[in-house]
Amino acid sequence: MNTPLRRLATLTLVMFVALMGAATWVQFFQAESLNTDNRNVRGLYREHGNARGPIVAGGVAIASSVPVDDPFGYQRTYADGDLYSAVTGFYSIANGRTQLEEAENPQLTGRSDQLFFSRIRDLLTGRRPEGAAVETTILPAAQQAARAALGDQDGAVVAIEPTTGRILALVSTPGFDPNALAVHSTSxxxxxYRALEGEPGNPLRSNATQERYAPGSTFKLVTAAAALESGSYTADTPVxxxxxxxxxxxxxxxxxxxxGSCGGDQVSLADALRISCNTAFAELGVTLGEDALREQSARFGFDDPDLEVPLRVTRSVFPTDLDPPALAQTAIGQRDVQASPLQMAMVASAIANDGxxxxxYLVDTVRSADLTVVSQNEPEEYSQAVSAGTADQLTRMMVGVVDSGTGRAAQIPGVQVAGKTGTAQTLEGQPPHAWFTAFAPADAPRVAVAVIVENGGSLGNEATGGGVAAPVAKAVIEAVLGS
Structure with a gap:
């Protein structure tokens, strides 16, 4: 073979190898990303052509797929969309998906590895593929009570079962109706979506899990926990x-x-919490030191970047490199310390559960279309946040807050409620955020709850956590205990 033919053959071989390599790269290595690309109309038709599994709360579908007479085949519909928008999120041809629709997408579409045998069965029997049902831990009565109690105020409520971690309520206001985003007209x-983006309060973003705020005096629970865990303080220690x-x-x-005064130059640690004494806790925080407060906050879940329920949760933050003035402000929940409502519900939940x-977690069970259990979440310990002895002292201190302190509005006849109020300063000229976190019954807790009402809600500059947020928590606790 002469030189020109050899070169031509070599070039042809190289081009053939490059072509096969490119085809392999596109068809194999890029297959998943191309299939899930929103611009891939074939992928959209294929995904919408099968029935997406329902999202369920209390045995009732709060998100489901119904057949429609268009090229897509099925459309997503939401029952009580505004009520559950922070749970379900939305599933949209034009705008993608959020919240459980995103976090549980492999199960809802039926493409999860857990559903491999279901897919094989459907293939062999000729049955039309269906996604799995995602059964949530939400207690509808608690969800409804939280939404009703917040009313037209912007904020969030998270309620947790302390002994298991099951999320019983997850509400963010303002909410939105996912049905408007689920229509098949992309325009x-x-x-x-654009209209919701322009609304005040950013309804597309969940205040319960995706936002974080200065926790105000609810953070005094963390400071008190650090003091008790140090071994140098008890509930009766004068500060x-x-x-x-x-x-x-x-x-x-x-x-x-x-x-005002806290009642004297010294008060017991319990009384300092009961009346939410800023000066006592600010000085206590400086005495304990940054490391003690940081370590204690971490045991409650602060600074965890990987927390998922399975919704991704915005990291709550304990600040770094604190000088004494910043440390004093941090100890009372101001300055740069930030917490999500879910985080403060976790703090109350840990105290309620003997430390x-x-x-x-938000998902209880995943079931295939024939109701076979595919997966089921089991309670899992996150940390030993405090000792059982410290939890017992904190519980008695929090009962004092509700019985005779700043949290009286959370009192429930015949039920002992343990709680802590918080009023967190915000931007200059803006009303404070009102907080309340609590659990009940104090002697055998069934629910821990955190409430934030942004910028004082209906009371504006006159708001306190005890006046605005505590009644919301009370309504949720009553709903759980009455269910």
């Missing part, structure tokens, strides 16, 4: 409680709510 769905406390390295004093923090 209508896109327009609905300094001046009218004003000026931390080292600053001339700006910290004052109590309304500028054991169970990992929160």
């Amino acid at each position: 209508e769905a896109a327009a609905a 300094p409680s001046p009218v004003e406390y000026t931390p080292p390295q600053t001339s700006r004093p910290i004052t109590n709510f309304g500028g 054991r923090l169970m990992k929160p």
Whole structure:
């Protein structure tokens, strides 16, 4: 063979290998990304052509697929869409998917590896493929009570069963109607999405799991826990409680709510929590030190970037490199410490469960179309947040908050409620956020709850956690105990 023919043959071989390599790369290595690309109309038709599994709460489908007479075959519909929007999210041709629709997509479409044998069965029997049902842990009565109690106020409620970590309520306001985003007209769905993006309060983003706030005085539970865990304090230990406390390295004093006294130059740690004494906890935080507060907050779940329930949860933050003024503010839940409502429900849940923090979860069971159990979540310990002895002392201190302190609005006749109020300063000129976290019954807890009402809700600048958020928590607790 002469040189030109050899070169031509070599070039042809190289081009053939390159072509086969490119085809293999596209068809094998890029197959999944191309199939899931929203621009892939074939993928959309294929995905919508099969019945997507339902999302269920309390035995009732809150998201389901119904057959429609168009090229897609099925359309997603949502029952009580606004009520459950923070749970289900949406499933949209034009806008993708969020919340459980995203987190459980492999199960809902039937493409999860867990459903391999179901797919084989459907192939052999000629049965039309269907996605699996995702059964949530949500208790509808608690969800409805939380939504009704928040009313038209912006905020969030999270309720957890302390002994298991099951999420009983997950509400964010303002919510939205996912049905408007599930329509098969891409122009209508896109327009609905843009309209929601422009609404006040960012309804597409869940305040319960995706937002974080200064926790205000609810963070005093973490500071109190660190003090009790140190071994140097008990609930009865006297702590300094001046009218004003000026931390080292600053001339700006910290004052109590309304500028008042906590009842003397010293009060017990229990009384400091009961009346939410800022000066006592600010000085206590400086005395304990940054490391103690950081370690304690981490045991409650702060600074965990990987928390999923299976919704991804925004990381709650304990700040770093704190000078004494910043540490004093952090100890009372101000400055740069940030927490999601789910995080503060976890704090209350751990205290309620003898110091054991169970990992929160939102999905109970996944069932195939023939009702076979594909997977079932079991309770899992997240951490030993505090000792049982510390949890017992904190419980008694929190009962005092509700019985005779700042949380009286959460009292329930015949039920002992343990709670903590919080009123968190926000941007200058803006009303404070109102917080309340609690559990009940105190002696045998069935529910732990956290509530935030943004910018004081209906009371604005006059709001306190006890006045605005505590009644919401009370309504949720009553719903759980009455179910």
